[in-house]
Amino acid sequence: MNGTLLNEQPQFAAMGDSALMVTVGDSISYDINKKVHDIISLIKLEDWPGIKEIVPTYSSFVVHFNPIIFSMEGLVECVQGIWNDDLNSENTDSRIVLIPTLYGSEYGPDLEFVSEMTGLPIQEVIEIHSKVDYLVYALGFSPGFPYLGGLDSKIHCPRLETPRVSVPQGAVAIADSQTGVYPVTSPGGWRLIGRTPVKMFDPSRANPSLVTPGDYIRFVPIGSDEEFAEILEKSAQGTFEVEVQ
Amino acid sequence: MIEIAKAGTLTTIQDAGRTGYQELGVPESGALDNFAFRCANLLVGNAENTPALESVLFGPEIKFLKDTFIAITGADLGPVLNGDKVNLWETLEVSSDSILTFSGPTGNGLRSYLALAGGVAGAGTDLVMGSYSTYIAGEFGGHEGRALRDGDVINTGAGLEGFEGGLSLENPPNYDEDVVIRIIEGPQHDRFSETAMETLTSSSYQVTPNSDRMGCRLDGPILEHLTGPDVISDGNAFGVIQVPGDGKPIILLADRGTTGGYTKIATVITADRSKLAQLLPGSSIRFEIVGQTKAVELLREQETLLASFLNKEGSPLKFKVDGMLVDAVDDSGLPLSVQNPETKTYAAKVSHEAGEHQVEVEISE
Numbered sequence: 001m002n003g004t005l006l007n008e009q010p011q012f013a014a015m016g017d018s019a020l021m022v023t024v025g026d027s028i029s030y031d032i033n034k035k036v037h038d039i040i041s042l043i044k045l046e047d048w049p050g051i052k053e054i055v056p057t058y059s060s061f062v063v064h065f066n067p068i069i070f071s072m073e074g075l076v077e078c079v080q081g082i083w084n085d086d087l088n089s090e091n092t093d094s095r096i097v098l099i100p101t102l103y104g105s106e107y108g109p110d111l112e113f114v115s116e117m118t119g120l121p122i123q124e125v126i127e128i129h130s131k132v133d134y135l136v137y138a139l140g141f142s143p144g145f146p147y148l149g150g151l152d153s154k155i156h157c158p159r160l161e162t163p164r165v166s167v168p169q170g171a172v173a174i175a176d177s178q179t180g181v182y183p184v185t186s187p188g189g190w191r192l193i194g195r196t197p198v199k200m201f202d203p204s205r206a207n208p209s210l211v212t213p214g215d216y217i218r219f220v221p222i223g224s225d226e227e228f229a230e231i232l233e234k235s236a237q238g239t240f241e242v243e244v245q
Numbered sequence: 246m247i248e249i250a251k252a253g254t255l256t257t258i259q260d261a262g263r264t265g266y267q268e269l270g271v272p273e274s275g276a277l278d279n280f281a282f283r284c285a286n287l288l289v290g291n292a293e294n295t296p297a298l299e300s301v302l303f304g305p306e307i308k309f310l311k312d313t314f315i316a317i318t319g320a321d322l323g324p325v326l327n328g329d330k331v332n333l334w335e336t337l338e339v340s341s342d343s344i345l346t347f348s349g350p351t352g353n354g355l356r357s358y359l360a361l362a363g364g365v366a367g368a369g370t371d372l373v374m375g376s377y378s379t380y381i382a383g384e385f386g387g388h389e390g391r392a393l394r395d396g397d398v399i400n401t402g403a404g405l406e407g408f409e410g411g412l413s414l415e416n417p418p419n420y421d422e423d424v425v426i427r428i429i430e431g432p433q434h435d436r437f438s439e440t441a442m443e444t445l446t447s448s449s450y451q452v453t454p455n456s457d458r459m460g461c462r463l464d465g466p467i468l469e470h471l472t473g474p475d476v477i478s479d480g481n482a483f484g485v486i487q488v489p490g491d492g493k494p495i496i497l498l499a500d501r502g503t504t505g506g507y508t509k510i511a512t513v514i515t516a517d518r519s520k521l522a523q524l525l526p527g528s529s530i531r532f533e534i535v536g537q538t539k540a541v542e543l544l545r546e547q548e549t550l551l552a553s554f555l556n557k558e559g560s561p562l563k564f565k566v567d568g569m570l571v572d573a574v575d576d577s578g579l580p581l582s583v584q585n586p587e588t589k590t591y592a593a594k595v596s597h598e599a600g601e602h603q604v605e606v607e608i609s610e
Contacts, residue, residue, distance in 0.1 A: 013432030016512030017540035019482035021432045028477060055267040055480040057504050062480030064267075067515075067541045068548065139270040140478065140504035143383050201269075203373050203385040209269040 010039075010083060012076050017067050020075055023060040028177075030149050032059045033137045037214035042082045048075070056213045057138045058147070096133055096216040098243040099181065101172050102228045103129075103194035103221055108172065110191035114157050126221055128152045129193065133216040134179060144183035144201025144209045148217060151179045163189030170196045172219060181217075183209075194219070197232035198242055210242055247361065249397040251306035253347065257379040258365055258387035258399075261294040266374050267503040273483070274378035274386060275499050277458060277522035278356055280418070280547060281319035285360035287554040288316035288336045288412045290405035295364035296377035298393075300357045304347025305393065307359075311341050313401065314362040314410050320354025320420065320523055322347040335413035354420035354523035362408065367400025380500065381458075412554065420523040424530045428486065428511040429540060433476060436508045437488070438469040445486075445510060446532050450494065454526040458500040461521055463530075467492030468510060478506040484513030484521065496521060516543035 011023040024039070025032035036056050043054060043063070050069030055062045065075060103126045104111040115122045134148035141147075151174060159175045164187065167173070171182040173190035182188060183201035196219075201209050211217055222228060234240035249256070259282065262275020276282030276299055283293040298305070304322045309315075315337050317324045324331050325346045331337055339345070347357070366377060370388045379387025388399060434442055450465035474490040481487070485497045487507040496513060497505070498521065513521060514535060524530065535543075 014429055014512075014537065015432045015480075015482045015509070016429050016484050016514060017537055017544065018515050019480075019512070021480065023479075026477070053265045053267055055503060057479045058477050060477075060479045062482065064482065067537070068545055071541075072537050138478075138504065139268065140502065141270065143266075143269060143271045145270055203383065208266070208271070208374060213268050 010079065012079070014072060015062060017072070018065060020063045020065070020072060020079075021060055022063065022079060025059045028058045028137075028149070030135060033135060033149060036061050038087050039079070039083065041087055041214070042085055043079065046078070046082065048078060057140070094214060094216055095211075096218055096245040097211050098218050098220050098245065099172075099196050099198060099200075099210075100222045100227075100231055100242075101130070101194045101196045101219040102225070103172075107228070108192050108194040110157075110173075111193045114155060114174070114191060114193060117157055118155055120154065125155055125193070128155050129174070129179070130219045130221050133218050136211050136213050136215045136217060138213050139209065139211075142184060142186055143203070146180055146183075146200070146211055146217065148179045149177075151177050153177070157191050159189040160191065163187055164192075167192065168195065170198070170200065172196060194221075195228075197228050197235055198240060199235050205238075246310040246401055247365075247399050248308040248310060249305055249393045249395065249399065250308050250344070252393045252395050252397070253300050253305040254302040256298055256300045256305045256393045257381070258296050258370060258377055258393070259299045259379060260296045260377045262378050262499060263374050263376040263380075263386075267480070270503050271374060271383070272380060272500050272503055274380045274458075275376065276358065276378075277499050278319050278358065278519045279522075280519045280551070281356075281358045281522075282360075283551055284334070284414055284554070285316045285318040285358040286364070287551065288318070288334070288414070289314045289360050289362045289410075290408035291360060291362065291364055293551070295360065295402075296366055296370070296387075297358050297360040298365065300347070300359065301355060302350055304357055305345075306347075307345045309339050309341060309343045309345070310398075311401075313339055314404060314408065315339055315345070316360050316412075317357060318360075318414075318417075319356050319358045319519075321351045322354075322357045323349050323351055324357070332413075334417040336410035338410055350525070352421050352525070355525050356522050361401050362404025363402030365399050365401055367402070370399060382500065414554075418519060420520065424520055424524065424528065425533050426520055426530050427514045427517050427535045427540070427543075428532050429514060429537065430511050430534060431509070432512070433508045434510050436471055436476070437510055438471055441468040441470075441510065442534075444468060445494070446534055449529045449531055452524045452526050452528050452530065456524070456526060458498055460498055460501060461496040461524060463494045463496070465493070468494060470508060474507050476506060476508055478504045481505050481509065482512060483518060484515070485509045486511045486513065498522070514540040514543065516540065516547050 013021045015021050024035050040054050050066040052064040115125050132150050134150045137147045137149045139146050167182045167188035169185045171192045172194040173192050175190040181200050259276040262273040286293045286295045317333050327343050373386045384390040444466050448466045450463040453462045453464050456462050468488050481497055486494045487509045488494050489507045
C-alpha cells in the first residue's frame with residue numbers, strides 16, 4: 001500500500017440514516033481506486049444483512065443499507081474489520097474486456113489534432129492508446145459511461161473548448177489524463193479518436209453494461225470499414241460477443 | 246386495461262425503483278413519495294412494490310376498461326370519479342367505463358399515486374434492470390421509456406383473488422403544514438464555513454419552479470464554502486443536500502445522477518422522503534438536525550404503520566422476516582389473504598437464493 005496516497009485508515013461519513021460514505025484517499029489515482037474495488041470485493045464476500053448496494057467512485061464508495069436491519073455503527077465496525085484483509089488470487093482475477101475500435105478518419109475526427117498536438121505520428125498515437133489495459137475507475141455521467149484510468153501522459157490532450165452537441169454512440173475519446181467510451185449518443189467535450197461498433201450499454205440486456213467498475217478495458221484496433229460494419233450489424237442483432245480475458 | 250384519455254402535466258409509471266445498478270451509472274428512479282406509493286398498493290391488495298402511476302400537479306384523465314379496485318394516495322390533486330369527488334387513502338371500487346379526472350392541485354402536495362389492483366404492466370411496460378420505473382432521461386423503464394401521452398392504453402395485471410376492498414389509512418399525512426425537514430449533518434459539512442450550518446437550520450428556504458425528479462432546488466440564504474464547492478466526484482443518496490458554487494442548496498431526489506462533484510452539507514432523513522416529494526414550487530421549508538437514533542426510530546414508525554395494513558382482513562397476508570417480505574400460503578401453496586385477524590400462526594413461503602421453503606410464522610402481539 002502506498003502510504004503517501006492512501007489513508008492509513010478509511011474515513012467514514014454518514015450520508016443520512018441509510019447510506020455510509022467510505023473515503024479511501026484524497027486524489028484520483030490508480031492505487032486508491034484499486035483499493036476501493038478491493039474493499040468492495042471483500043465486502044461482497046461477506047454476507048452482511050441489509051446491504052442494498054455499493055457504489056464506487058474514484059477514491060471513495062457509498063454503501064446503501066437498511067438501518068432497521070443493520071446499524072450504522074455495526075456497518076462501520078464491519079468495514080474496519082475487513083480493511084486489512086488480503087484478497088486471495090481467486091478474487092483478484094480481474095476481467096479484461098477487449099473493445100474492437102476503428103481509429104481515425106470519420107470515426108475519430110480528432111485523431112489528427114492529437115497527432116499534431118503531441119508531435120507523434122498517427123500510428124504511434126493509436127499504438128500508445130491501445131497498448132494499455134485501462135482500469136474502469138467508475139461508471140457515471142450517463143448510464144454506462146466508463147471513467148478509465150491509466151492514459152499514457154504522451155497523449156494527454158485538453159478538452160474541446162466548445163463541446164459537441166452530439167457525440168455518436170461508441171465514440172472512443174480522450175480528455176486530459178482520462179479516456180472513455182460514449183455508451184449512447186450524447187453531448188460531449190472529449191477528443192474523439194476512434195469508435196467502437198459494440199454496444200457498451202443496452203438497458204434490455206441481462207447485463208446492461210459490458211464493463212463494471214474494477215474491470216479493465218483494452219482497445220483493440222480493427223482494420224477496416226468492412227470489419228466495423230460487420231461487428232456493428234452483429235451487435236445490433238445481439239449476436240456479437242466481446243472477448244474477455 | 247386503462248386508457249389515458251389525457252396525460253396531465255407529467256404522469257409516469259413508477260415502482261420502488263432500481264436497486265443494484267448505480268455502479269453502472271443508472272439512477273435509482275422510482276416513486277418519489279415511497280410511503281404514498283406503497284400505501285396505494287396495499288389499499289388495493291397488491292404487493293407493495295407493484296408498478297403504479299405517479300402524477301404531478303394536474304393529474305390525468307383515465308378511462309377504466311374493466312371492473313377493478315383503485316386507490317389514490319399522496320397529494321390531493323382533486324380526484325373525481327364519474328363526476329363525484331372521491332377520497333384519497335382508501336380502496337375505491339370502479340366499474341368498467343368509469344372515468345377518473347383530477348380537478349387540479351389543492352395546495353396539499355404535488356405528486357399523486359394511483360394504484361390499480363394487479364398493477365400496470367404488460368406489453369409496452371416491461372421490467373428493465375429489475376424495475377418498472379420510468380427513467381425519462383435514459384429513455385427506458387415504465388411505458389416505452391417515456392411519460393404517458395394522450396391515448397396510451399396501458400395493460401393492468403390480475404388483482405388479488407377474493408380481495409374485497411374496504412381498506413383505508415387513518416390519519417393520512419397532510420403536506421400543507423409548515424414543513425420542517427429533518428436532516429443529518431454531512432457527509433461534507435466540514436467543507437463549509439462555521440456559520441453555514443447555522444444559516445441552513447435557522448433560515449427559511451423556498452422551493453423553486455425548476456425542481457424536478459432529479460432534485461429540489463432551493464432559494465434562500467447562501468451557504469458559504471471554505472475552499473470552494475468542488476470535491477472529487479463521489480457517490481450520493483436520496484435526500485443529499487449538495488451546494489454548488491452559487492451557495493444555493495439542491496436536495497437530490499430519485500432521478501439524480503449517480504455521482505456528483507459538489508460538496509454535501511447534510512442529508513434528509515429517510516422518514517422525511519415523502520415531505521420532499523410533495524413540496525410545491527414556491528413553498529417554504531425549514532431544516533432541523535436530528536441524530537441517527539431518532540432518524541431510525543422515525544423510519545421504524547413508518548414501516549410499522551405500513552406493516553399494520555398487511556394484516557387487515559382481506560389484504561394479502563405477508564410477513565417481514567429479517568426485513569424481507571414473505572407471502573403466507575395455504576396448504577396447496579396459494580397466497581393467503583387475511584380472513585381472521587385472530588389467527589396467529591401461519592405457514593409462509595420464503596424465497597431466497599438457495600430456493601424456496603416453507604416456514605411457520607407466529608404473529609407476536
